[in-house]
């Protein structure tokens with residue numbers, strides 16, 4: 471029994487959720503539910519849940535609006551930044567349009583400078599993220615989370631109590647645990663679904679505004695996969711790391727799986743980077759608990775970035791990866807610089823092959839990527 475023939479409609483539900491999200495965000499507005507647009511996994515979504523707001527991701531994944539963005543921004547800038555700015559500037563993204571407040575963080579230089587221009591046409595609050603994980607960094611981030619809460623109270627004329635935040639933490643913890651349980655099905659020796667199915671589901675869940683419904687949905691999905699699925703043929707198991715993935719860059723997953731590999735794990739911001747760790751509910755001070763959780767995200771904006779290597783090593787072992795493919799978006803300097811250390815770690819410590827690829831949101835490099843990736847998989 472071929473699972474891909476057998477279970478497509480389950481994954482279609484998530485793809486449908488993604489398509490319908492534009493309508494759902496309009497419904498949120500009609501019901502007077504505040505909508506917060508975000509650009510990064512460092513935003514503590516627990517604050518939004520605490521005040522009953524919906525969160526939409528504004529990180530764009532297509533090259534449609536890049537020409538408009540390049541009227542204001544340099545060409546030699548990461549496509550995620552240009553595309554996201556372009557969708558905002560041209561009003562082509564309903565998520566951006568319906569966002570009452572946009573939140574950014576001082577992550578990479580390109581993003582933080584872009585926010586200065588974006589502020590000319592949209593209310594935007596920028597959280598000051600430290601660029602190293604340290605005691606002082608933790609204090610700064612905790613204070614920024616408090617400042618964020620106060621900003622939300624001011625903009626929306628509400629009060630967010632610590633009990634509200636505690637409830638938000640419980641909801642988000644349950645959601646993260648459920649999503650992690652879903653993608654952990656790829657730890658199995660006999661894979662029940664393809665990496666593309668996992669990737670689409672991970673992206674699909676971000677468009678579900680009913681966060682409390684996610685655990686039951688994930689349980690149902692896992693149950694159906696267990697009952698109706700069967701194993702896929704054995705192939706080299708690839709772990710993906712690097713920049714966030716989605717939309718146009720799903721071409722990388724497609725190429726890997728069309729050329730003899732399976733993507734078993736995603737150590738990036740679409741995947742495990744933001745989901746793997748929960749907020750410690752035993753910490754009395756909710757702001758400290760949130761600060762500690764989010765400072766564990768292993769983004770290359772941190773220097774040094776030990777947390778990335780901790781998660782990467784753990785995932786290589788747990789998902790029994792045969793190789794790692796590191797996807798960088800063009801002009802993403804922090805991830806590009808980090809490739810040297812990632813290669814060394816993967817080759818020398820984990821003793822498996824490593825390939826770094828650079829891409830953007832166009833389809834111009836599909837031929838070249840196919841040649842490199844298929845040659846890499848062939849030698850595994």
Ligand code: BJ8
Nearest residue numbers: 510511548577578713739769802
């Ligand atoms: S926590 S990965 S979502 S910053 S790809 S815009 S880093 S130049 S997206 Fe990211 Fe938050 Fe980090 Fe995750 Fe800059 Fe690089 Fe572009 Fe990037």
